[in-house]
Amino acid sequence: EAAEKGGYEHFMLKEIYEQPKAIKDTLLPRLRKSDEIKLDSIKITVGNIENLKRIYIIACGTAYHAGLLGKDMIEKHTKIPVIAEIASEFRYSEPLIDKETLMIVVSQSGETADTLAALRLAKEKGARVIAVTNVVGSTISREADDVFYTWAGPEIAVASTKAYTTQIVSLALIALDIAIKKGSISNEKYKLILEELKSIPSKIEKVLEDSEEIEKLADILCKKENIFFIGRGIDYHVSREGSLKLKEISYIHSEAMAAGELKHGTLALIQKDTPIIALVTQDKLYDKTVSNIKEVKARGAYVIAVAKEGNTDIEKSVDNVIYIPEIIDEISSLVSIIPLQLLSYYVAYKRGCDIDKPKNLAKSVTVE
Numbered sequence: 001e002a003a004e005k006g007g008y009e010h011f012m013l014k015e016i017y018e019q020p021k022a023i024k025d026t027l028l029p030r031l032r033k034s035d036e037i038k039l040d041s042i043k044i045t046v047g048n049i050e051n052l053k054r055i056y057i058i059a060c061g062t063a064y065h066a067g068l069l070g071k072d073m074i075e076k077h078t079k080i081p082v083i084a085e086i087a088s089e090f091r092y093s094e095p096l097i098d099k100e101t102l103m104i105v106v107s108q109s110g111e112t113a114d115t116l117a118a119l120r121l122a123k124e125k126g127a128r129v130i131a132v133t134n135v136v137g138s139t140i141s142r143e144a145d146d147v148f149y150t151w152a153g154p155e156i157a158v159a160s161t162k163a164y165t166t167q168i169v170s171l172a173l174i175a176l177d178i179a180i181k182k183g184s185i186s187n188e189k190y191k192l193i194l195e196e197l198k199s200i201p202s203k204i205e206k207v208l209e210d211s212e213e214i215e216k217l218a219d220i221l222c223k224k225e226n227i228f229f230i231g232r233g234i235d236y237h238v239s240r241e242g243s244l245k246l247k248e249i250s251y252i253h254s255e256a257m258a259a260g261e262l263k264h265g266t267l268a269l270i271q272k273d274t275p276i277i278a279l280v281t282q283d284k285l286y287d288k289t290v291s292n293i294k295e296v297k298a299r300g301a302y303v304i305a306v307a308k309e310g311n312t313d314i315e316k317s318v319d320n321v322i323y324i325p326e327i328i329d330e331i332s333s334l335v336s337i338i339p340l341q342l343l344s345y346y347v348a349y350k351r352g353c354d355i356d357k358p359k360n361l362a363k364s365v366t367v368e
């Protein structure tokens with residue numbers, strides 16, 4: 001097992017560090033020239049796209065969190081309504097599925113029982129299903145109409161890391177592919193996002209090189225019993241994944257809140273030294289989130305911000321800042337999640353937790 005960990009103490013840390021490569025492996029084979037996407041495995045035609053009324057993205061756990069980001073990207077660029085839902089909820093609702101529905105299921109293992117059942121339900125009702133999965137030959141990959149593999153390599157740690165970021169890249173490519181076929185995105189925007197996607201591996205490497213600062217912050221957080229994450233838009237989606245990572249491996253109670261929703265309840269729990277991790281990477285939402293940071297600071301919270309490099313203004317409002325390299329808002333999740341993964345890892349490490357095999361959790365949930 002030591003050999004498989006490649007010199008890392010845990011699979012989780014190894015998998016966090018594998019992300020630049022996993023992303024390159026997922027992205028580069030899908031580019032024809034350097035600025036054009038070619039998705040051989042997805043046979044969706046312009047005709048299919050024109051008839052699409054809605055898209056569902058269905059998944060569980062971390063894959064659902066990637067799905068939330070997929071929803072934003074697909075809806076924004078294709079102008080087709082997208083609903084992202086947890087598989088175990090979707091199945092028992094009365095979803096509007098017909099032949100004009102496209103379903104994208106996201107599953108690292110390709111075996112999650114609820115996600116598989118959702119796929120079967122959609123197919124029964126005539127929808128086309130694309131699977132985004134990491135395991136070749138998995139049940140979900142066999143039953144879907146089209147398969148988009150995340151080439152992340154085997155993910156062993158229960159807490160998902162490289163599967164999440166490669167799922168986001170896959171959903172971004174699917175979004176861009178549908179949008180360009182539909183003519184709902186400009187060429188410039190399409191090329192800009194592709195260029196930015198190609199820059200992600202080196203930006204992640206930069207965050208990984210600066211992990212010492214993050215390790216120091218873990219000294220403060222590992223003694224806490226409640227930690228809150230806040231953010232808006234994409235930052236909120238990433239907060240949810242950051243919070244899940246932290247709770248699953250460190251056993252610290254954690255919640256992610258849409259920053260604007262704080263004052264509708266969670267603010268009551270904020271007191272002196274309550275730790276808050278605030279994501280402020282979205283330019284257009286920056287001022288709004290800073291005003292929420294001020295609300296929690298006024299109640300004594302200890303705030304760590306995740307912000308883009310060069311944003312020194314944030315230092316006035318918080319106790320600590322983790323900087324990530326400059327990146328367009330749309331795909332900032334691919335970089336902003338990295339410090340949160342590392343933070344969870346170091347907090348769990350300092351608490352002496354069984355990082356790769358957290359209690360009560362399984363890598364793949366094949367029961368309902």
Ligand code: G6P
Binds near residue numbers: 061
């Ligand atoms: C379990 C795992 C998570 C994973 C979720 C969905 O809860 O511990 O890491 O995100 O299942 O799994 P899937 O294989 O469908 O992505």
